[in-house]
Every structure is written in structure tokens, then in C-alpha cells.
Amino acid sequence: MRMLLPLALIICGAAHVSIAAAQDTAALTPSPPKSSAAVKEENGEYFDANGEPTYKIDPKGMVDWYTFSGFRRFNGTCEVCHGPDGSGSSFGPDLTDSLKSMSYSDFQRIVVNGKQDVNTAQTLVMPAFGDNKNVMCYLDDIYIYLRARADGAMGRGRPASHQDKPAAAIANENSCMGP
Numbered sequence: 001m002r003m004l005l006p007l008a009l010i011i012c013g014a015a016h017v018s019i020a021a022a023q024d025t026a027a028l029t030p031s032p033p034k035s036s037a038a039v040k041e042e043n044g045e046y047f048d049a050n051g052e053p054t055y056k057i058d059p060k061g062m063v064d065w066y067t068f069s070g071f072r073r074f075n076g077t078c079e080v081c082h083g084p085d086g087s088g089s090s091f092g093p094d095l096t097d098s099l100k101s102m103s104y105s106d107f108q109r110i111v112v113n114g115k116q117d118v119n120t121a122q123t124l125v126m127p128a129f130g131d132n133k134n135v136m137c138y139l140d141d142i143y144i145y146l147r148a149r150a151d152g153a154m155g156r157g158r159p160a161s162h163q164d165k166p167a168a169a170i171a172n173e174n175s176c177m178g179p
């Protein structure tokens with residue numbers, strides 16, 4: 001494993017050169033590096049000082065429910081283009097990098113409406129997921145997971161352990177997914 005990692009980074013790094021150049025980030029609101037520290041907990045979901053969803057990981061590596069749920073949702077839908085654990089592929093940018101500076105509202109806007117680079121010969125299309133319940137019902141979860149990844153607070157792969165699913169998450173899921 002130790003031996004494989006640098007090689008994987010070199011391969012990914014090469015694939016990203018063209019993608020990074022082709023990305024149009026001009027439309028995004030630049031935001032300063034933000035603190036992901038959880039200052040508030042509401043029904044098992046954590047929030048930072050700005051009221052944006054964030055993760056909570058204890059010293060033993062146990063993650064909050066939403067981080068775990070986001071890991072599963074991300075790797076079910078977004079991974080095909082953004083690579084396992086969000087680290088990017090030739091089809092989509094490295095989100096562990098994007099999320100370092102992206103606001104929660106920009107994240108939501110892009111996932112709901114999609115994004116298309118029209119400035120280069122290479123066409124990169126981020127599909128709109130606004131009518132996909134498997135994404136929309138778990139938008140906080142996916143954001144929280146990617147935020148933890150972008151901060152380097154958790155590594156690749158499945159978290160070793162996680163908090164129980166909060167009753168609020170069960171209720172939200174039932175009402176959002178519908179009958």
C-alpha cells in the first residue's frame with residue numbers, strides 16, 4: 001500500500017492538468033479558507049460557526065452519521081466521474097481540492113443545476129441532479145463527507161465506524177424520498 005500511493009498520485013496528477021486548466025471557476029464566489037470545526041449539533045448533524053453543515057470525527061476515527069452516509073451516497077453516484085473518494089478522474093475534477101474553498105451554497109447550486117465548461121474544445125459536463133432524489137435527499141451528507149475529505153480529516157475508503165443513524169435522518173429520508 002505504501003508503495004502504491006505515490007504512483008497513484010502521479011497518475012492522478014497527470015490526468016488533472018488538462019481538467020484543472022479547463023475548469024471555469026470564475027462564476028464561483030471566492031471564499032477564504034474556512035474553519036470546519038463543529039460548534040453546534042442538531043439532531044445528530046453538526047454545523048460550523050457560519051451555520052454550514054460540517055463533520056465530526058472523534059479521536060478514534062468514528063465519524064458522525066452524515067459523513068458516513070455521504071461516503072455511501074457519493075460513492076454510489078458521483079464516483080463514476082469524480083473518482084473513488086472524490087479524488088478526481090479524467091471525467092471530473094478532484095473534489096477534495098474543489099471543496100477546500102467552495103461555499104456550501106455554491107456546492108448546492110452546482111449539484112442542483114449542473115455545470116458546463118464552454119470555454120475550451122474539451123467538453124466537460126457536470127450533470128444536473130436537481131430531480132434526482134438519491135442525490136437531493138442527501139445533499140448535506142455528500143457535502144459533509146467531501147468537506148472531511150478536502151480537509152484531510154479522513155482518508156480514502158469506508159470509515160471504520162460511525163455514529164448511529166439519528167431519528168431525524170430517518171424522518172427526513174422518509175419524507176424526502178416519498179412513498
Ligand code: HEC
Binds near residue numbers: 022023111115124
Ligand atoms: C457524468 C460525470 C459526472 C458525475 C456523475 C458527477 N459529476 Fe460533478 N462534475 C463533472 C464535471 C465534468 C465537472 C467539471 C465541470 C466544469 O468545470 O464545467 C464537475 C464539477 C463538479 C463540481 C464543481 C467542482 C469545481 O471545482 O468547480 C462539484 C461540486 C461536483 N461536480 C459535484 C458532484 C457531485 C456531488 C456528484 C454526485 C451527486 C457529481 N458531481 C457527479 C462530472 C460529473
